[in-house]
Amino acid sequence: MSTAGRLPGIVTSDHVFRLPLDHAAPQGEHIAVYAREVVAAGREDDDLPWLLFLQGGPGGKAARPLERDGWLGRALDDYRVLLLDQRGTGRSTPANRQSLALRGDAQAQAGYLAHFRADSIVRDAELIRRRLLGEERRWSLLGQSFGGFCTLTYLSLAPEGLREAFVTGGLAGLRSSADDVYRAAYPRVVRKNEAHYARHPGDAAAVRRIAAHLLATPAVLPDGGLLTVRAFQALGMMLGTGTGSAALHYLLEEAWVEGTAGPELSDTFLAEVQARLSFAQGPLYAVLHEAIYGQRSVDTAGTGWAAERVRKEFPGFEAGAALDSGAPVLFTGEMIYPWMFETDPALRPLREAAELLAERTDWPDLYDVERLAANEVPVYAAVYHDDMYVDTADSLETARAVRGVRSWITNEWEHDGLRASGGKVLDRLIRMARGEI
Template identity: 85%
Template sequence: MSTASRLPGIVTTDHVFRLPLDHTAPQGEQIDVYAREVVAARREKDDLPWLLFLQGGPGGKAGRPLGRDGWLERALDDYRVLLLDQRGTGRSTPANRQTLARRGGAQEQADYLARFRADSIVRDAELIRRRLLGDDRRWSVLGQSFGGFCLLTYLSIAPEGLHEAFITGGLAGLRSSADDVYRAAYPRVVRKNEEHYARFPQDVEAVRRIAAHLVASPATLPDGGLLTVQAFQALGLMLGGGSGSGSLHYLLEEAWVEGPAGPELSDTFLAGVQAKVSFAEGPLYAVLHEPIYGQQSVDRAGTAWSAERVRKEFPAFDAPAALESGAPVLFTGEMIYPWMFDTDPSLRPLKETAELLAARTDWADLYDPARLAVNEVPVVAAVYHDDMYVDTADSLETARAVRGLRTWVTNEWEHDGLRVSGGKVLDRLIAMARGEA
C-alpha cells in the first residue's frame, strides 16, 4: 500500500515494486525497488506528465526532499516527479556487506551484483512505467551523472518508453573503455589540483605536512578505518563540485591540535575526512564503479582495476615522491582503488567480491550506437566545461552520435550544477526541449 506524506509545498507518496532480479528470468528471484512520487501541493489530483529522476552514482539513492528544494523547485511546476532508489540503494532491497553475506561466498555475491548495472536499472524503470502509467503512456526522464549513463542505455534498449530526455553531466563515451576514461581523467584532476592550490596557496604546505605525517604513521579514523596517505589523497573527489575546493580548504584548516606528545591530527579533521572517504552509506559506488564501464565489444579484458593501473602512467600522483622532490602533493579524483577494500571497514568484507568483478570479462554492451544514430526521442544535455568526472570530449562525441541530441556547454556550473543551481540548469534544458532556447 502506498503511503502519502506532506512536507512544505509538496506531497510525497511511497511506492515499492516487486521486480525480477534477472530480467531474462522474470519468474525467478524478486527484489524490491522503491520510488518516491513527489507532486506540488494542491496538484495531487492533476493529470501531470511524469518525470523520472535517475540519480548519479553508481550506488546512489535518490535525494530525500524536504520541500520544493533544489531542481524540484523547477520540475514541480510542470511534472509529477518519481525519485527512484536504484536497485540495491536506499529503501530498495539493499546490497551491502551485511545483506550480501547472506548470499553465500564471494562468487555468489559477484554474480548477484553483476545484475546491478545500467541495463538492469533501465529494465526496472520500464516495468515501473507500465505499472504506474500503463503500457502506452511515455514519461520524461532526467539523468544526473551516472543517471545520464543510464539514460543513454534507456535510449539504446527501450526508447519507446521515453517522451523526452534530460541529461546533466552524464554523456558517457559510447565506446570508451575504463582505461580510456581514466587516461583522460587524471589530467583533468591535475588541473583541478592546480586550480585549488592557486586559490589557496597556503594549502600546498598544509597538505604536504599532513601527507608526510601519514606516510610515517597512518591514522585511525573514528569508524576504525585506516587513513593512509593514499586515502587522504582521495579527498580530491571534492574538487569536482562547485564548492568542493572551499570545503576542502576549510577541512584542512582544522587538521592539527596540540596533544600530550605534541601536534597530532584532530578528531574534528579525522571525522571530517571519514565523512568524505567512507563508503558505509554507498558501498556499491566502490564495488561497481569500474564495472559500469564494462562492455565486451569495447574491451574484452574487463576493467581489471583500471584506475590503479592507469595511475602508474601519471607519477605526479605519487605522494612520497612529491614529498621528496618538494612538489605539491596531488589529490586524486573519482577513482576507486583496490586498497580501499583494505582500509574501509564497510568494504573489507567485499574485497574478494570486488576482485571477481574486476576480473570479469563477459560484460554485456550497455549502448547501441546504431539505434542511437536513428534516435527519435528529444534529448537535451548540459555538458560542463572541463567536468572533472565526465570527459567533455567524450560527451561531445556522444552528442554527435545520438540523432537530434542538443547540448548546452557551460562553465557557469560544475558537475553538481543540477543540485546547486536552484533549478536554473533544469529550466534551461526544459526550454531547449521546447524550442524556447
C-alpha cells in the same frame, strides 16, 4: 503499495515494486525497488506528465526532499516526479556488507552484484512505467551524472518508453573503456589540483605536512578505518563540485591539535575525513564503479582495476616522490582503488567479490550505437566544461553520435550544477525542450 505524506509545498507517495533480480529470468528471485512520487501541493489530482529522476552514482539513492525547492521545485512546475532508489540503494532491497553476507561466498556475491548495472536499472524503470502509467503512456527522464549513463542505456534498450530526456553531466563515452576513462581523467584532476592551489596557496604546505605525517604513521579513523596517504589523496573527489575546493580548504584548516606528545591530527579532522571517505552509505559506488564502463565489445580484457593500473602512467600522483622533490602533493579524483577494500571497514567484507567483478571479461554491452544513431527521442543535455567526473570530449562525441541531442556547454557550473544552481540548469533544459531558447 502507496502511502502519502505532506511536506512544505509538496505531496509525496511511496511505491514499492517487486521486480526480477535478473530480467532474463523473470520467474526467478525478486527484489524490492522503492520510488517516491512527488507532486506540487494542490496538484495531486492533475493529469500531469511524469518525470523519472535517475540519480548519480552508481549506488546512489534518490534525494530526500524536505520542501519544494531547487531543481525539484522547478520540475514540479511541469511534472509529477518519480524519485527512484535504484536497485540496491535507499529503501530498495539493500546491497551492502550486511545483506551480501547472506548471499554466500564471494562468487555468489559477485554473481548477484552483476545484476546492478545500468541495463538492470533501465529494465526496472520500464516495468515501473508500465505499472504506474500503463503500456502506452511515455514519461520524461532526467539523468544526473551516472543517471545520464543510464539514460543512454534507456535510449538503447527501450526508447519507446520515453517522450524526452534531460541529461546533466552524464553523456558517457559510448565506446570508451575503463582505461580510456581514467587516462583522460588524471590530467583533468591535475588541473583541478592546480586551480585549488592557485585559489588557496597556503594549502600546498598544509597538504605536504599531513601527507608526510601519514606516510610515516597512518592514522586510525573513528570507525576503525585506516587513513593512509593514498586515502588522504582521495579527498580530491571534492574538487569536482562547485564548493568542493572551499570545503577542502576549510577541512585542512582544522587538521592539527596539540596533544600530550605534540601535534597530532585532530578528532574534528579525522571525523570529517571519515565522513568524506567512508563507503558505508554507498558501497555499490565502490564495488561497481569500474563495472559501469564494462562492455565486452569495447574491451575483452575487462576493467581489471583500471584506475590503479592507469595511475602508474601519471607519476605526479605519487605522494612520496612529491615530498622528496618539493612538488605539491596531488589529490586524486573519482577513482576506485583495490586498497580501499582494505582500509574501509564497510568495504573489507566485499573485497573478494570486488576482485571477481574486476576480473570479469564478459560484461554485456550497455549502449546500442546503431540504435542511438537513429534515435527519435529528443535529448537535452548540459555538458560542463572541464567536468572532473565525466570527460567533456567524450560527452561532445556522444552528443554527435546520438541523433536528436541538443547540447548546452557551460563553464558556469561544475558537475553538481543540477543541485547547486537552484533549478537554473534544469530550467534552461526545459526551456530548450519547449523551444524558448
